[in-house]
Amino acid sequence: MELLKLSNQLCFPLYALSRKVTSHYLPLLDKIGLTYPQYLVMLVLWEENGVSVKELGYKLMLDSGTLSPMLKKLEDRELITRKRLKEDERVVIISLTETGEKLKERGAEIPEQIKCSLELTDKEVREMKALATGLLDKINKIEAVHNN
Template sequence: MEMPAEAPRLDDQVCFALYAASRAVTSLYRPLLDELNLTYPQYLVMMVLWEHGSSQVKDLGAALSLDSGTLSPLLKRLEKLEYVRRERRSDDERSVCVTLTEKGESLKEKTISLPVTMGEAMGLDSAGLDELRETLRALTNSVNDYRVRPTAAAS
């Protein structure tokens, strides 16, 4: 097998740029969320609940692209912090509903400035943030579609 004349360079890789940007953003969130006793994934769960109210665990997982094995420990910790309450539905014991507690609802006020702080740190105006968000969504959709695309061998 012949090797290409020049090996790929790290700085030329889109995947590395995404990885580095993700780490930078989440590391900026860390001290801000530490004050609220939240991790970044827990903050995302709280955002879904603040936006939609009570949600089934499966719906939270779908909204956040997380499986139940990842989501369950997050919810247990949020419940221990008394931010959420998990209850099995009486009409379907397999389904668990997650509801904000009063303490969890009141936490929302303390997070209102976070998106502004993050936007300032990113150095983008509103239009730039909108464009970046749409580009990242399109990239995510494209990669997810590619992963589930049937291979030529399966045809």
């Protein structure tokens, strides 16, 4: 069947592309001592310091079971702190430490390095992000309808 050819699938080029793009991040992140998922956590915190684990999970589309060990490692490295709210001890707030804030300077170089590594123009980056974000938004809306 023609429909079952790998070359006709939407999922495969997206999967392969994700793996390839992420692999370009790894040597850059290694220099600053972060894994790719840890980098994503730090990006959220560099943008908005002091977020709850729930909010972090929502932004990164990760569950707390995935986030917890990663946050523990970042805390062990003294890049973040985890504090329970006094008003509601179920809520854990993640904040940058001074060391975590300083790492932002080194992290700021990565987007441009990635763009150069992949030989992309600003326009190509914008177009790919728009397509990917549009598809992700569409999938999230479909899932929201089916989950309610």
